[in-house]
Amino acid sequence: EPEVTQTPSHQVTQMGQEVILRCVPISNHLYFYWYRQILGQKVEFLVSFYNNEISEKSEIFDDQFSVERPDGSNFTLKIRSTKLEDSAMYFCASNTQGEQTQYFGPGTRLLVL
């Protein structure tokens, strides 16, 4: 069964550095999402993406964040200048036209020191 994949599984970075988290959604899916989960807390919506543009973003998704679909398979989340409070698990998800069920990737655990 096809699955959403994410790389890297773990990323450690220094505060102020840029990080790019990568996701490969399921191949026939058209809608893409990023969520984050701070340790021990709930999953929080960051951004949704469709037709090469952002559909919706939350209050968390400020100017430090950006998303891109650089080619036909990858979907990336960039954090321009990381802060300590960006430490979290970041999940990518995707779904297809007419389907509301979202399928999650395994996540990238980001640690900002």
Add this chain to the structure above:
Amino acid sequence: GENVEQHPSTLSVQEGDSAVIKCTYSDSASNYFPWYKQELGKRPQLIIDIRSNVGEKKDQRIAVTLNKTAKHFSLHITETQPEDSAVYFCAASKTRNNDMRFGAGTRLTVKP
């Protein structure tokens, strides 16, 4: 925006007993309500979902009920087993945006 409240935050049951987790939502336009199970360090896995045109849905030992008028929905797990131990999240979304808003999660422990 949508606000999803989930209770209880922790739930401990004996193996074989039933477990019930409840969620409320604020946006009457929400029409899709999935439940995810998350084991430690793993991705959320969809276990069951319900749409607003349905009041109840069952899949083996798992059932979900939805009360649109009261804006609440519940997860019921019967004949619980130790492998049901995990954190369960409810969520709500609308067709237009489809961004999901999650509840705070319930840590379910099933004691053998």
